[in-house]
Amino acid sequence: MAKPFLTFQAQISFLEQNKNLLVANHAFAEAMLKQIGYFSLIGGYKTPFKNSTTQKYIDGTRFEDIVAMYHFDENLRELFLKYILKVERHIRALLSYHFTEKYGESQAMYLNPANYNPTPRYISGIRRLISTLDNLANRNSDYPYINHQRQVYGNVPLWVLTNGITFGTLSKFYEYATQDIQSKVARNFERVNQKQLEQYLSVMTKFRNVCAHGERLYSYQTRNDIPDTVLHQKLGIAKNGTQYSMGKHDLFAMVVAFRYLLSNNDFKCFKASLTSVIRHYLNTPGAMDEATLYIYMGFPANWSKITAYRK
Secondary structure (H helix, E strand, O other): OOOOOOOHHHHHHHHHHOOOOEOOOHHHHHHHHHHHOHHHHHHHHOHHHEOOOOOOEOOOOEHHHHHHHHHHHHHHHHHHHHHHHHHHHHHHHHHHHHHHHHHOOOHHHHOOHHHOOOOHHHHHHHHHHHHHHHHHHHOOOOOHHHHHHHHHHOOOOHHHHHHHOOHHHHHHHHHHOOHHHHHHHHOOOOOOOHHHHHHHHHHHHHHHHHHHOOOOOOOOOOOOOOOOOHHHHHOOOOEEOOEEOOOOOOHHHHHHHHHHHOOHHHHHHHHHHHHHHHHHHHOOOOOOOHHHHHHHHOOOOOHHHHHOOOO
């Protein structure tokens, strides 16, 4: 049966009477449900606090504990998105530069399928990519700087166009680019080859969407992986068979990706901010313990040593 509509007060009563959740301040609870929504708050962050057998909250769990978990995740989203955007900007600049360096500034060049990887399995993807780029260059009117290039010069160079495409489209552009262009882009990142960069961007795109759409981040996992790295080995991350158990498709995978794709100074700033966000949450009354939190996040206990080792 479909779940019935419940008023805010009815939602609170349900949590108290049916789910064993302590709600001391109904006004605060109602305000949070109005701001965040029951599905996003309770549905998104209940798991660490629930008894898997009874499907009720563990004795003593407070509404405030779930809100604290939500705010922790919100802080994580803001932090990770900030540094994903740094990587995104870097890729936009490099890809548009090296593509234009090879083919010239005419928009006809990036709209020509002959200027992409000719591998047969990419054909349909390249068509979709070109359709997206064509729409943005010749029809879309949401971007004044693109409109200006179209109306004044009759041409939208790639270095202008890339500012209007999504990170997902940018990732596909890199995937479908010829190998020489991929190689030139990848050389800007220490110890990252062109195939590994493709893997990083594919995973990073999914995490970017989670951050941008306000979805649960701390326990999010992708179906695809980042590459195995020296850091996985040096941090002593255990394996399940041949697969590292952490840092492949979880949030720690993003930390590893940042270690390879950000400058050293940017990564140190990111790490300091991440440490602060985690410490702030762990010092909040009702927070889960550090070991449990790290399991949900996919973080090894010694994750902070990531800067102690060479990449």
